[in-house]
Amino acid sequence: MTINLPNIITVIRILIVPLFVIFLQKDLFFLSLIVFTVAAISDGLDGLLARYLNQRTTLGAYLDPIADKMLMASAFVTLTILKIIPFWLAVIVISRDILIMTGIIIYTLADIEVEIRPSLLSKWTTFFQLLTVFIVLLYQVIPPAIPVTFSFFLYGITSTITILSGLHYIYKGLNIQQ
Numbered sequence: 001m002t003i004n005l006p007n008i009i010t011v012i013r014i015l016i017v018p019l020f021v022i023f024l025q026k027d028l029f030f031l032s033l034i035v036f037t038v039a040a041i042s043d044g045l046d047g048l049l050a051r052y053l054n055q056r057t058t059l060g061a062y063l064d065p066i067a068d069k070m071l072m073a074s075a076f077v078t079l080t081i082l083k084i085i086p087f088w089l090a091v092i093v094i095s096r097d098i099l100i101m102t103g104i105i106i107y108t109l110a111d112i113e114v115e116i117r118p119s120l121l122s123k124w125t126t127f128f129q130l131l132t133v134f135i136v137l138l139y140q141v142i143p144p145a146i147p148v149t150f151s152f153f154l155y156g157i158t159s160t161i162t163i164l165s166g167l168h169y170i171y172k173g174l175n176i177q178q
Contacts, residue, residue: 006050007060013042013067017074024078029140036137039071040130065118068126069097075133085136085155092159093129096166103173112176119172125165128158 016035023032046064050056073094080090107114118126132154139151 004050004055004057004060005053006046006055007057007063009042009046009049010060010063010067013039013046014063014070017067017070020071021074021078024082029137033134033137033141036071036075036133040134043068043071043126043130061117065100069101072126072129072133073097076129079133079136084140085132089132089155089159092162096125096162096169099166100169103169107173107176114176119165119168121161121165121168125158125161128154128161132158 016039020032020035020039023029023035043064046060050060076085076090076093079085080087104114135151135154
């Protein structure tokens with residue numbers, strides 16, 4: 001197995017997740033925002049580099065969604081514990097990820113090959129989840145220039161697209177040929 005730049009970037013994203021959570025717990029929101037922004041940019045950068053440099057790997061196909069789920073779960077759980085985002089939004093985000101991982105585990109245990117490839121809807125879900133966390137962190141650093149009602153609008157979009165994505169994965173999972 002060859003180590004390549006996209007996989008190194010993904011591993012770094014995994015390694016900075018605890019730092020992000022520690023900064024949040026210490027109310028160091030500016031540092032949290034910086035670390036989160038680096039992680040969010042690296043999410044797009046590793047995939048772009050993997051395609052551009054023709055360095056897609058099986059390891060990367062597994063690591064990238066794990067890194068995404070670690071970052072998103074850590075962000076939503078910690079921000080919920082800090083009472084910065086609503087509990088129901090974290091439940092929706094985490095439930096979708098558990099649903100996806102459970103499906104993959106079941107198919108793996110049943111020895112059914114599953115291609116791990118995010119759908120366009122899933123990419124939009126990731127975008128809106130990242131945007132939601134970014135805006136919420138930004139609000140902690142800079143008093144909201146945008147009305148707080150914008151947050152609730154963003155929560156609505158993020159929860160809706162997350163639910164639709166989860167339903168889409170259920171549909172795809174139920175239609176996998178053995």
